[in-house]
Amino acid sequence: MTLSLCACGGNVKNVNVVDVESEIYTSDDINSAIETIIKEFDKKWKGCTLKEIYYAGDEISPNYQDWADRNNAEEVIVLLSSFDVDSSGGDGALNPNSTYTGWNWILVRNNGGQWRHVDHGY
Secondary structure, three states: OOOOOOOOOOEOOOOEEEOOOOOOOOHHHHHHHHHHHHHHHHHHOOOEEEEEEEEOOOOOHHHHHHHHHHOOOOEEEEEEEEEEEOOOOOOOOOOOOEEEEEEEEEEEEOOOOOOEEEEEEO
16 A cells, blocks of 8 residues: 655554454455545644554444444444654644554445544544
């Protein structure tokens, strides 16, 4: 996967994408969701370096079905990541000079379409 990087966002140059098996989603489904978040991180997460991202697993995503329901979507997928924050604190909402692990990314979609990022955090 090749992404163009800009100075305005986060660092995604060396992100480790971990393969997680699924009986719910194909590897293309999971990779599409991961690519959606990597692109957003690249654009909007200034002062942060994405270290690792992966599918949370088949036992997790069904617990988030309410996110699909409230966003008029049929499917939900949850990703987990870890990232470093520089001395700027990102946009000011994050702890400066820290590492976040187990950070959730919640995405929804309809009929196998494009994933939409609807929430993130712990």
